[in-house]
Amino acid sequence: MRVEFDRETCIGMFQCVAEWEGFERDEDAGKAVLVDGEEEEPGKFVREVPDDAELDAKFAARVCPVDAITIHEDGEQIVP
Numbered sequence: 001m002r003v004e005f006d007r008e009t010c011i012g013m014f015q016c017v018a019e020w021e022g023f024e025r026d027e028d029a030g031k032a033v034l035v036d037g038e039e040e041e042p043g044k045f046v047r048e049v050p051d052d053a054e055l056d057a058k059f060a061a062r063v064c065p066v067d068a069i070t071i072h073e074d075g076e077q078i079v080p
């Protein structure tokens, strides 16, 4: 399972941070940070989700009010 994070879209409400430790706060930027994320293209960060974090990562994607976080499996977007 893979997570994609669109940092440009993020509005820094930090609901995701409460759901999964894969996201941290960047208070200065007013944006979340995808921990260990790789910048695949400008502003778009990706990483694999560990098996034991799959539920938390899905919750993080669901609570994001602007759908800046998406979860993908086998090339398909499964959340939101």
Ligand code: SF4
Binding pocket: 009, 010, 011, 012, 013, 014, 015, 016, 017, 023, 031, 032, 063, 064, 065, 066, 067, 068, 069
């Ligand atoms: S919940 Fe969405 S908008 Fe809020 S900090 Fe996380 S990614 Fe950004």
